[in-house]
Amino acid sequence: MVSKLKAIIAYHSYSGNTKEIAEHIEKYLNNQAEVIMHRIGVDSPIQRDTFDILLLGTFTWEYGEVPDEVKDFILEVGYKPENVAIFGSGDTQFGGDEIFCLAVDKLAKFYNSPWSGLKIEQSPRGVQEDKIDNWMKEVIKDGKINSSKNIGANISK
Numbered sequence: 673m674v675s676k677l678k679a680i681i682a683y684h685s686y687s688g689n690t691k692e693i694a695e696h697i698e699k700y701l702n703n704q705a706e707v708i709m710h711r712i713g714v715d716s717p718i719q720r721d722t723f724d725i726l727l728l729g730t731f732t733w734e735y736g737e738v739p740d741e742v743k744d745f746i747l748e749v750g751y752k753p754e755n756v757a758i759f760g761s762g763d764t765q766f767g768g769d770e771i772f773c774l775a776v777d778k779l780a781k782f783y784n785s786p787w788s789g790l791k792i793e794q795s796p797r798g799v800q801e802d803k804i805d806n807w808m809k810e811v812i813k814d815g816k817i818n819s820s821k822n823i824g825a826n827i828s829k
């Protein structure tokens with residue numbers, strides 16, 4: 673039997689939008705993966721080597737910035753895991769497309785993520801839910817992760 677994918681969904685959210693994305697991802701992975709939800713700044717530190725993939729969620733703050741709590745989480749993790757997928761919520765009214773969800777781009781670059789970051793305008797409820805599902809399909813697609821590891825093969829049918 674193929675063991676289930678182990679996923680940690682770590683997120684930071686003030687007003688609930690990033691939390692909603694995290695919960696949608698959790699629902700998407702339901703039955704396909706063992707999922708740990710981690711609230712940044714609240715839950716105990718995550719354990720190294722206990723996950724196949726880290727899905728990291730953040731909103732963008734102060735004109736393109738990563739929130740301090742997320743920076744603290746990165747320091748707390750203390751190393752750069754290979755398989756980090758970044759998602760986040762933002763608002764184009766705060767400076768337009770150039771800084772929309774810029775924290776997502778910054779973190780995807782920092783972690784050298786194999787996936788483009790997922791950017792959601794405010795709450796994902798409604799049409800943007802499809803965007804999350806399509807992104808998740810990419811994230812767990814065979815062979816996308818790197819040449820030595822195949823997340824898709826790790827999912828029990």
Ligand SMILES: Cc1cc2nc3c(=O)[nH]c(=O)nc-3n(C[C@H](O)[C@H](O)[C@H](O)COP(=O)(O)O)c2cc1C
Nearest residue numbers: 685686687688689690731734735736762763772773
């Ligand atoms: C002071 C302030 C600054 C913000 N700056 C940005 C920004 O630079 N880029 C962006 O895309 N959104 C920005 N936002 C919008 C938030 O990222 C957006 O509301 C997000 O959905 C909040 O996520 P949360 O509900 O998970 O806390 C800003 C919001 C506030 C209140």
